[in-house]
Amino acid sequence: MTMAYENFQDVGSDEKTQKIDKGTSSFSALPFPSAVWNICSVFRLLLFSLGLGLLLLVVVGIIGSQNSQVQKDLLMLRRNFSNFTSDTMANIQELTSKGHSLQEMTKSLKDEVEDHRQELQTIRSFNQNMASLKSTLEKKEEELKTEQSAMLLKIQQLVKDLRTVNCGLADLRRNGSVKTCCPLHWLEYDGSCYWFSQSEKSWSEADKVCQLEDAYLVVVNSQEEQNFIKSHKSTFNTWMGLTDQNGPWRWLDGTDYKQGFKNWAPDQPDNWYGHGLGGGEDCAHFTSDGRWNDDVCQRSYRWVCETKMDKAS
Ligand SMILES: [Ca+2]
Numbered sequence: 001m002t003m004a005y006e007n008f009q010d011v012g013s014d015e016k017t018q019k020i021d022k023g024t025s026s027f028s029a030l031p032f033p034s035a036v037w038n039i040c041s042v043f044r045l046l047l048f049s050l051g052l053g054l055l056l057l058v059v060v061g062i063i064g065s066q067n068s069q070v071q072k073d074l075l076m077l078r079r080n081f082s083n084f085t086s087d088t089m090a091n092i093q094e095l096t097s098k099g100h101s102l103q104e105m106t107k108s109l110k111d112e113v114e115d116h117r118q119e120l121q122t123i124r125s126f127n128q129n130m131a132s133l134k135s136t137l138e139k140k141e142e143e144l145k146t147e148q149s150a151m152l153l154k155i156q157q158l159v160k161d162l163r164t165v166n167c168g169l170a171d172l173r174r175n176g177s178v179k180t181c182c183p184l185h186w187l188e189y190d191g192s193c194y195w196f197s198q199s200e201k202s203w204s205e206a207d208k209v210c211q212l213e214d215a216y217l218v219v220v221n222s223q224e225e226q227n228f229i230k231s232h233k234s235t236f237n238t239w240m241g242l243t244d245q246n247g248p249w250r251w252l253d254g255t256d257y258k259q260g261f262k263n264w265a266p267d268q269p270d271n272w273y274g275h276g277l278g279g280g281e282d283c284a285h286f287t288s289d290g291r292w293n294d295d296v297c298q299r300s301y302r303w304v305c306e307t308k309m310d311k312a313s
């Protein structure tokens, strides 16, 4: 191997020597401008390599610059994304908090609605009970009115029976000369009996008292009856059985008002509203001088009851 290597080196040195020789011989053979040209070519090659290197440096610089910009953009994007993420998380937390508040409010409202619903049910139940109670009371009131009417009829019948008995007794005492009579403490005049009160009541209360006695508030049929009443009533305001509460003027016993006797004071009846008691004036009474006036029915005045004389049986 050593021998081969030495031979090989020898062969190579021989070739080099030959080339150098050839080169020397060829160089020495070229003219001077050709050498310069060769030098220039080498120089241009160097310049080209240098330019290429510069170009590569520029390209690398540009790429590096761009890479740096990309990194900056990437960093900015990361920051922006981080900020966006933070803001989004904050918004989500805020929305979650608001959602919880809304849930609590919704629950509170539901509870309130439920409370109101129960109150409404209670009120409805109360109203139903009230309606039922009202119906029961109305029924009881009707029953009481019916019972009251029946009781009034019984009392009136008892009063009639008592009068009949009294008249019978009077007839017996006078040996059959008494054919008619008035109740005890009643005054007799022209076939009627009259009772003059010593107390005062409203028109409707006075009317009820007369009905219990099987009588009615006095009906004035003539000037003579007017004079009789005036002579016994003194100067007190006194109710009579004349009213226009439910329409035109009418007497309680059905006597015709338009065709009948009248004794109104001047400018009466005037249905005066200036008294301040509500409404006008719907009930007639004797004034202090006996002439008639319409007045408020709720005022308390004395009154006169009238009934027909009973025949003794
Ligand atoms: Ca009369």
Ligand SMILES: [Ca+2]
Pocket (backbone or CB within 6 Å): 268, 269, 270, 271, 272, 281, 293, 294, 295
């Ligand atoms: Ca009047």
